[in-house]
Amino acid sequence: xARIGVFICHCGENISATVDVVKVAEVASKMQGVAFSTEYxxxxxxxxxxxxxxxxxEHKLTGIVVAACSPRMHESTFRKATAEGGINPYLxxxxxxxxHCSWVHERSEETTEKAIDIVRTLVAxxxxxxxxxxxxxxxxxxxxxxxxxxxxxQAALDIANAGHKVIMVExxxxxxxHMSQLSETFPTLDCSQCILTPRMVEVSQHPNITLHTxxxxxxxxxxxxxxxVKIKMKAKSVDHVKCTGCGECWQKCPSKKIPDExxxxxSNRTAIYTPFPQAVPNKPVxxxxxxxxxxxxxxxxxxxxVCKAEAIDYTIQDTFIDVKVGAIVTATGFDLKHTDFFPxxxxxxxxxxxxxxxxxxxxxxxxxxxxxxxxPSDGKVPEKIVFIACxxxxxxxxxxxxxxxxxxxxxxxxxxxxxxxxxxxKAYVFYMDIRAAGKGYDEFVRRAIEDDHVEYIxxxxxxxxxxxxxxxxxxxxxxxxxxxxxxEADMVVLATAIVANKDAxxxxxxxxxxxxxxxxxxxxxxxxxxxxxxxAGIMLAGACQSAKDIPESVSQASASASKAIALFSNNEMSxxxxxxxxxxTNCTGCLLCQDVCPYLAIEKEEIKDRAGNVLRYAAKVNSxxxxxxxxxxxxxxxxxxDLQGFSNEQMLGEVMSLLNKPF
Amino acid sequence: MKIGxxxxxxxxxxxxxxxxxxxxxxxxxxxxxxTINDWNCCGASAAHTLNHDLAIALPARSIxxxxxxxxxxxxxPCAACYSRLSQSxxxxxxxxxxxxxxxxxxxxxxxxxxxxxxVIEFLEKYIFPEVDxxxxxxxxxxxxxxxxxxLVRPKEISSIKRSEDPIEMEEVMKIAGAIPVKWAFxxxxxxxxxxxxxxxxxxxxxxxxxxxxxxxxxxxxxxACPMCHMNLDMRRPNIKEQIKKDINIPVLFxxxxxxxxxxxxxxxxxxxxxxxxxxxxxKCVIKKEA
Numbered sequence: 012x013a014r015i016g017v018f019i020c021h022c023g024e025n026i027s028a029t030v031d032v033v034k035v036a037e038v039a040s041k042m043q044g045v046a047f048s049t050e051y052x053x054x055x056x057x058x059x060x061x062x063x064x065x066x067x068x069e070h071k072l073t074g075i076v077v078a079a080c081s082p083r084m085h086e087s088t089f090r091k092a093t094a095e096g097g098i099n100p101y102l103x104x105x106x107x108x109x110x111h112c113s114w115v116h117e118r119s120e121e122t123t124e125k126a127i128d129i130v131r132t133l134v135a136x137x138x139x140x141x142x143x144x145x146x147x148x149x150x151x152x153x154x155x156x157x158x159x160x161x162x163x164x165q166a167a168l169d170i171a172n173a174g175h176k177v178i179m180v181e182x183x184x185x186x187x188x189h190m191s192q193l194s195e196t197f198p199t200l201d202c203s204q205c206i207l208t209p210r211m212v213e214v215s216q217h218p219n220i221t222l223h224t225x226x227x228x229x230x231x232x233x234x235x236x237x238x239x240v241k242i243k244m245k246a247k248s249v250d251h252v253k254c255t256g257c258g259e260c261w262q263k264c265p266s267k268k269i270p271d272e273x274x275x276x277x278s279n280r281t282a283i284y285t286p287f288p289q290a291v292p293n294k295p296v297x298x299x300x301x302x303x304x305x306x307x308x309x310x311x312x313x314x315x316x317v318c319k320a321e322a323i324d325y326t327i328q329d330t331f332i333d334v335k336v337g338a339i340v341t342a343t344g345f346d347l348k349h350t351d352f353f354p355x356x357x358x359x360x361x362x363x364x365x366x367x368x369x370x371x372x373x374x375x376x377x378x379x380x381x382x383x384x385x386x387p388s389d390g391k392v393p394e395k396i397v398f399i400a401c402x403x404x405x406x407x408x409x410x411x412x413x414x415x416x417x418x419x420x421x422x423x424x425x426x427x428x429x430x431x432x433x434x435x436x437k438a439y440v441f442y443m444d445i446r447a448a449g450k451g452y453d454e455f456v457r458r459a460i461e462d463d464h465v466e467y468i469x470x471x472x473x474x475x476x477x478x479x480x481x482x483x484x485x486x487x488x489x490x491x492x493x494x495x496x497x498x499e500a501d502m503v504v505l506a507t508a509i510v511a512n513k514d515a516x517x518x519x520x521x522x523x524x525x526x527x528x529x530x531x532x533x534x535x536x537x538x539x540x541x542x543x544x545x546x547a548g549i550m551l552a553g554a555c556q557s558a559k560d561i562p563e564s565v566s567q568a569s570a571s572a573s574k575a576i577a578l579f580s581n582n583e584m585s586x587x588x589x590x591x592x593x594x595x596t597n598c599t600g601c602l603l604c605q606d607v608c609p610y611l612a613i614e615k616e617e618i619k620d621r622a623g624n625v626l627r628y629a630a631k632v633n634s635x636x637x638x639x640x641x642x643x644x645x646x647x648x649x650x651x652x653d654l655q656g657f658s659n660e661q662m663l664g665e666v667m668s669l670l671n672k673p674f
Numbered sequence: 675m676k677i678g679x680x681x682x683x684x685x686x687x688x689x690x691x692x693x694x695x696x697x698x699x700x701x702x703x704x705x706x707x708x709t710i711n712d713w714n715c716c717g718a719s720a721a722h723t724l725n726h727d728l729a730i731a732l733p734a735r736s737i738x739x740x741x742x743x744x745x746x747x748x749x750x751p752c753a754a755c756y757s758r759l760s761q762s763x764x765x766x767x768x769x770x771x772x773x774x775x776x777x778x779x780x781x782x783x784x785x786x787x788x789x790x791x792x793v794i795e796f797l798e799k800y801i802f803p804e805v806d807x808x809x810x811x812x813x814x815x816x817x818x819x820x821x822x823x824x825l826v827r828p829k830e831i832s833s834i835k836r837s838e839d840p841i842e843m844e845e846v847m848k849i850a851g852a853i854p855v856k857w858a859f860x861x862x863x864x865x866x867x868x869x870x871x872x873x874x875x876x877x878x879x880x881x882x883x884x885x886x887x888x889x890x891x892x893x894x895x896x897x898a899c900p901m902c903h904m905n906l907d908m909r910r911p912n913i914k915e916q917i918k919k920d921i922n923i924p925v926l927f928x929x930x931x932x933x934x935x936x937x938x939x940x941x942x943x944x945x946x947x948x949x950x951x952x953x954x955x956x957k958c959v960i961k962k963e964a
Contacts, residue, residue: 354838408829474838476858478889483858 013044013138016072017130018063020054020079022109027052029113031123035078038127044138046070055085060092067096074137075103078130081110099142101588101656106133128669135668139661145585146634150236151337152579153178154572157228157518160188161561162553162568163342164210169572170340171219175579178334179214180242181224185290186211188344192273192368194375194382196561197424198455204289204377211291225296229331231522232610235548236337236584237635246327248297249283253322256293260314260323261285269301271379275369277387278379283314283323287377297323338548338575341532342568343518345554348403348411348507356402356475356505362388363482364475364503366402367421374428384429386502393436393501396429397484398422399472400442403508411508413529416558418506419446423456425504426465438465439498441472441486449562468496475503509558524549532556542570550574589656590637591644593630598651600628604643612636613643677800678745678788679707680736682716682755684900689752691944692900695929696751696793698938703804707749710740716758719867731776733762737790738782747789749796751929753824753899756792760831763790792825793898793928794842795833801932805849810937812851815958817931818892819843819854820883821861822902837861846928847896850935851962857890859883864905877912880905884913884921894955895925903927907949924952934959 017039021027032050040048047070051059054077066072075098077089082105090100108126116122152175156167159181167177179186191211193203214220229241249260264281271280273287280286282302285295297304303311304325315323350366351359363386365373372378373385386393400422404415419442426438445467447453459465470487477483481499488494511530512518519526524544525533532555535543542550550571553564578584591604595618605613616631630652632643641654653659667674677700685693700707713736722729737759740748750756766773767786777784791799826837834840838861844854862883865876884906887895897903907925914920925948933943934956945952 354836358836358839474858474862476886478858478886 013074014046014070014072015044015074015076015134015137016063016066016070017042017045017048017076017078017134018054018059018066019048019050019108019130020059020077021050021052022079022113023053026079026109026113026126029116029118029122030108030126031120034123035108035126035130039076039078039130039134042131042134044074045134046072054079055088060088060095063089063092064096067093067098072096073098073102074140076106076130076133076137077103078106078108078126078133081105081107099144101143102137102140104133104137104140106130131668132665135664135674136661139658139664140656143588143655146588146590147583147585148234148236148635149583150579150581151238151335152176153334153336154575154579155180155228155238155240155334155336155339156342157339158188158342158344158553158555159183159186159214159222159224160342160344160553160564161190161207161210162344162555162564163188163340164207164214165565165568166340166342166550166552166572166575167214167220168210168217169569170575171217173572173576173579175219175576177217177220178242178336179220179222180226180228181222182227182245183286184225184247184284184296185286185292186214186222186224187287187289187291189368190561191287191289192275192371192375194371194378195424195428197420198449198451200424200427202376208289208291211289215291222292224292228518228521231339233335234586234636234638235546236578238336238339238548240334240336240339242332242334244330244332246299246329248299248302248323248325248327249295250322250324250327251292251294253320254294254318255320255322256285256295257319259317259319261295263313263317265311265313266301266303269298274372274379275366277369277372289377297325338550338578339522340550340552340568340571340575341518341522341524341544341555342552342571343512343515343555345509345558346512348510350505350507352403352409352507353505355473356399356503357477361475361477361482361503362386363393363501364505366505366507367418367425370425370504374425374432382432384432391501392433394433395437395498395500396426396439396502396504397472397482397498397500398426398438398440398504398506399484400440400506401471402505404506405443406508409508411510411529413558414446415506415509416446417509417560420449420452420455420560422504422506423447423459423465427459427463430459430463430465438463439484439500440465440467441470441484442467443471444469449560470496509554512555515555522546522549542567542574548578586635587639588634589639589654590634591632591639591641591652591654593632594651594653595629595631597649598629599649600630601648602628602630603646603648604630604652607642607646609640609642610636610638612638675704675800676706676708677791677796678740678743678748679709680713680716680740680748680750680755680759681709682718682750682752684752684755688904689900689927691947692751692903692927692929694942694944695927695933695938696749698942699801699929699933699936702808702933702936702938703801705800708743708745710736710745710748711743712739716752716755718754718758722758722761727776727779729758730762730765730772731779733759734766734776734784735780735782737763737786737788738780738784740788741785742782745788747791749791749793751793751796751898753792753822754901756790757824757831760790763788764831792833794825794846797846797928797932798842802849808936809849809851810962811935811959812962813847813931813935813955813958814960815852815893815955816855816891817847817852817894817896818857818887818890819847819860819896819928820887820902820906822897822899823861823863823866825898826861843896843898843928846932850932852894852896852931855887855890855892857886857892859886864902866901866905869901869905869909873909873912874916876905877909877916880909881913881917881919884923885917885919888921888923892923893958894931894952895923896928896931897925898928910950922950922954924948924950924955926952926955931955935962
């Protein structure tokens, strides 16, 4: 005989303002199997939880229904309280009368009726709940870090320094990411390479870190603590064990006209190349799409001839390795919109309209102009330079409603760097408003305006066009009664929007993590789980989640690392038991369930007699692999397989209770 | 083939030559344009700044009349009319409440299924397939295609793909054997409706457009909007005063330029109706090599 306790939460006024909670509690007390019913202002608070503990003891309850918010919010809270009261935590269920009822309806009798119906279904379910026990699974204490930018580097070093193994996968020939391309960093103007390259070296030399560059994650299966990852090692065409990194090959390579990604297209590189002199590993790869040997069927071969270490091998193929990891940190970074995205600024056709990353390379001592800011068209030092903030960002018409967050700061930095190198030059910044909320950030922007005399104009630029060798920037000064401003500039720098990587969607699908409409990866909860994803064991770090600057990326990376380290602090972990289970006395062994299981969690089991003779076969669920999707349950012809916690009987009980039919 | 036609006030008045040349080109390609009976003002510039319902209802009436007449496609050569009719149809089709209110004002039903064509869409859809047969001449000169503001926006309505730097008119002009120039002021504002109330202002804006076209070597300017045409063509004395320069580049409607390439006479195309003489453009026309 069930003795169920029902607890109605007011959620402050979130529920009680629209639902008559006293009435719900009163009606609930008369439902079949209910032995106790009450309401309280905040069920999730300590006194609220205590009510559950006490009621279980006083009323000898066998099941609990908490009518409050979504189970995603507080199911674990109330299950813990239920366990404290002395009964199996899985005998507790939540009736969602907030998101599903009070938040979406006006106060009325019907709203209260709906809340009562919701409670009734859950009471009917709990009457059929069975005690369940968490599944124990072992933890593989190795982390996979995808992406070798500053976020990935930080996460990898943190995890490795805590004594755990790390595998880092980077798709480029070198780690370092976008940060390695930057000139100087705000708000301190310290050189990006000077602070980054030591950390890159640390990654390559750390005994706990295995680094795979020029590699990509091919597939991810398994689950928290037990992921199986296939990594594609792209053919480098160079044996990095033999290679000494002497550089003879790329100096002699005749294909010299390939746009250099590291210099944002402002210079050219060879087909066999290391991306930059401080690359880690500092050994080349052959870009096969642009190498004469590969595009013209075996012609050339110069690099092989000049290599004294005999490291060049054109026959190397892509290979795949399988690794087992317990946690994954996704730090795959971002991309920038390029100038060709902006029709009003010339569709990328004007050479001296450049994006922020190109300016970084022009200002960088390691860049194509050795740090002298020269315009790309004729190499002249610009006398007048215009920076346009929010190029694409916060622009609904361009499909990018969000703020790219870092542009206000780097634009101030760019203008400052220009002024420091060209004291007589004029720098203008067109902006919508200045978002400089970090530590020391606003002071930095004020420095640009007040000390370096950068002219900030509040307004948008409607058009840039070429005229007599100048770029005419047509803007408006909205602080001066919307006066049109025309500036004859020598160079224009667009602070273009930060966007997700082109392959972000396919990466997310491989990882089974969610992403937003802009293809940025989605965190599990915007406030309370900002570094976790909806897939347990997979964490996010850096700009793959949203636009971030270096300090923020590093903080998030360390947070992700701490989640991985916490997971690795136990030898085994427990999983929710909502998985499928087979009644093998009824199972006929048809194994239709095996065919439909997307997680390959169903095996064939031999049913033997005492003498060990195989009598017949039945299905068996590997509870480590099962994700509880229920597809097998729908497939089973004679109801021999059921989902624990969501059994057919429980579901039908809920439905029948809504129809007020006995079941 | 029969296509519906909404003239609007300009094409029956100040831009008679736009209408004449459109009809001439259509006729050449075997297309009959059927005017909507009892059509009314689209409400341009005035209505939508005064009364939202009126701004929707005026064009909706003409569209409803066209539906009644059994038309399935209408060409609306005036860019302002095209913008108003499209905007009205868009709102009628997307807001049920607005639709029933306007229908009750009009005492007519509105199905919203008619395809509204700008002059560019009309040329692309009905004239392009015929051009090989009919284009006999080359308009052998450099032209600046000027779109103005209304043809290119808003993007929910406009068929133009690159709204800030469109290329559709250039495609038409290439077919007509002209050499479209690259220039920066394709979509700049000509001053439009301020032509009467703030002529100096319009002269300044239109002057900049002419200047940029001239600097980029244009020998003629091609337009698809009566308002743009009027400001660029009729306001030359005021423009001269503003920019202190005498610019004599003629301004042709896109249908006039296309008509010349089809061997239609300058008079029939209304090329004698302009303020700035168009003979420099007419003289450039040469026979197309076979």
